Amino acid sequence: MQLPHKMIRDRAYFIAGRPAASRKSHDPNIESAIRDAEYYLDSLPDNFYRPLISGATAASQEQILVLTWLVQMHDEMKAVEVAFLGNGMCRVMWPSASLTREVERLSVKDLLSLHLEEMVSQYRTARDPDEWLVQ
DSSP states (O other): OOOEEEEEEHHHHHHHTTTTTGGGGGOHHHHHHHHHHHHHHSSOOOEEEEEEEOOOBTBBBBEEEEEEEEETTEEEEEEEEEEEEEEEEEEEEEEEEEEEEEEEEEEEHHHHHHHHHHHHHHHHOOGGGGGGGOO
């Protein structure tokens, strides 16, 4: 999957609260998370669904960059999330039957072996995911 790398980089620094003028001095942890996200996205098929890109929540400031795919399971909207933590590590959450599975710390290389793209493709519907977002 090809997303513009500049878009990922700009989004990561925006999420981190770094104004454009201060981005000349790169934060090593943010840069690491950006590289990890780019590596993961580049490994996905070119025609794969585009993720929503967000960042840290108040509950977990260590999440630098979060990719989210919305899927429909049992008439409910669920999220498949990959949160990049930097230094080659990530956190993954995905729905499974009646519960949500989560792996707190996983290497990006191990993430590829989960084949989340197959699960996302299986549960996607023909509907446009933007329709699911509350305006």
